Amino acid sequence: MEDFRSWVQASEGSDNIITAAFRYSSGAATQAGTVIAKQGCWSLLKGGIVSNVTAPAHIIFKAKNSSAQIWVDNVSVQPFTEEQWRSHQDQRISMVRKRTIRLNISDANDNGKTLGGAKVIINLVKQHFPFGCSMSKNIVNNQAYQSWFSSRFRVTTFQNELKWYDNEPTQGKENYANSDYMINFAHSHGISVRGHNVFWDNFNFQPYWVKGLSPDQLRAAADKRINSVVSRYRGGVISWDVVNENLHFRFFEDKLGNDFSKSAYWKAHQLDKGATLFMNEYNTVEDGRDPASLPQNYVKKLWEIQGSVGGAPIGIGLQSHFSQFQPNIVYMRSALDTMGATKMPVWLTEVDVKPNPNQVKYLEQILREGFAHPAVQGIVLWSGPAVDSGYFMTLADNKFSNTPGGDLVDRLLKEWRSEDAEFTTDDNGLLEVSLFHGEYQVTVVHPTTNSSTMLSVDINDKLPAKESFHIHIHV
Structure with missing residues (x-):
């Protein structure tokens, strides 16, 4: 693995995306990092590569604006072995x-x-760093699940049970039975709960009846939703993912105007001033090839929202859904450096790795990098026992015996206390x-x-x- 850094400048364009990559003689290329550069300003492009290729390579820089010239200075490539990085x-x-x-x-x-x-x-008496795992309604009245969870984790995020489509599947008929039970269970065992989520900006994950509402009807329904769920669990959750994935999607903005997210965060803050309000996005630390959620775009949106709630802290939720390929831990660190510079609370909120022969090894690399970074204030795994469905990785089988992933988590929990x-x-x-x-x-x-x-x-x-x-x- 190599740490890569370079100062770059674009000749034109206010938000020019500049990408650096290593191109090998075979024609294959590995992306090293991306930065959004403003005209006339030097910007630090930080990233890294993880490659098993041993061959000469050219470093290339590409601007999204093809007419822009790129100036490059102080290029640095620092190799590390896995052992050195772990140390x-x-x-x-x-x-x-x-x-x-x-x-x-x-x-x-x-x-x-x-x-x-x-x-x-x-x-x-009490460990400070919150390390947790998601939880599903299958924990309701399931003693084995409850014992497995409460013996390990101090924080949780519900899989679906606080989402609008689960709380109000039919318009006007709210159902909080599962979330009530789960929050009461968590509190009785000293487990903190992240409120995930008030709204989800993706069209595909709206309650079916919401999709056809007129703007006026949607505005009234959204206002009822935020008042209902945030007021119900005020003081019972430590944070709210207020508008989930609003860098990638804009269902509510397209229907109700560009200021929807800012108004939703303002309303949530008025209803529950004790909770930290989070953005929650994917592909910010996982992969630098997604322009929507590049660290600089994330920070730009963060400041817009923070200004709408009178300067109250807005949490940085980094979902951390990693692919089946070796994670680019060097890029992950550079992204966390950028997010940490905001001084806002940073959490890895939904950590998982897609199935592959090295899944447990890759998960360990990701968790160690997150725990080692001073900006990260909490980690939640997007996983659970086999009784839960919809996860790429499980921590226990149907009898609640550890999988290899579960063994890793138990080992780290012991090591980090x-x-x-x-x-x-x-x-x-x-x-x-x-x-x-x-x-x-x-x-x-x-x-x-x-x-x-x-x-x-x-x-x-x-x-x-x-x-x-x-x-x-x-x-």
Whole structure:
């Protein structure tokens, strides 16, 4: 794999799409990256390639506007092996997701004498990073499904059960029975819920009765819909995908005007000010060949919507549906860099990989890259047990035993959390330990009297790389 960077400029055009590619002597070409360049301005084209070809290649640059000239400067191609990239991911994970705490243990009844040999027990109370999985109505009254899910995941997105076509399949006859049950189940097990979705901008996924409505009828139906679902679950979801896939589709904009998305986000914000409102799109981190959802186009739409809700944060939902081919992790990182520069919350919302002999390997590469990136604040898999249909990958069979994908997820869940552990302070009463972000209970036991004290510690990215805590034991 190679990291690719170059500065480019177009001679004309305000939004000129410039693409870089490697062309081999065989005629095959591999795209390296894409950027939207403005006339007279240098733009950084960041990307990368994943190729098994060993042959000479030409780097070519192409502008969508064929009459534009392209200037290129400072081209950089940096090769990496998979092992080198993995090592860098591990370093970033340690830096981004962990903190080192330094405990100074002393005896409060002996003039603060340090306590060498004190026992320190650290118990994880709550992990901060939300890693989850989608959920379907098949979990309703299914104890095996419920046990499988609640023992692993802390956040979920419903497969269909909060979509308009599921809540109101017949006009005027709303049905929230499944979503009510699922939200109550999630809350009772400490599982957060993403509200997916209020509207879907794709014509094909409207309730059948919506497609033939006049503009006035559609406006009234849409207003009823957003008031109904957002008010019903206000405070019960952590976020809303307000207008799903509005970079690729525009069903509502074509019917109700170009400002539909902005007005829908404004309305959702008025109804549920405690929830983060998300855009949610595909092909932003997966593939740089889709002009509709290029990172710069995504950011442009993001700022338009954010301005409509008084500057309230708009979440960046990156669906992350990867193909059966080797994922371009280098491009994924460059796209996440662009999205992260907005300082808005970034989530990988529907992660999956199409079936192929290396499906589990590719999934691991994607999940590690997401977890290692400082901009990513949550990950949700678009998957589940075999009892659910419509998924490209499953995590458990019909008896809820792990598939290879499920084994991977369990392994990462264990790797990315600090297990309960017992330590002993050194002769100076000191202990240093590196912990993943989370809430912990720290118990210190006196080495001779067995008296103890407890405190709660919150490890988060606001702490410095190494934080000291002074703990005094009263005998």
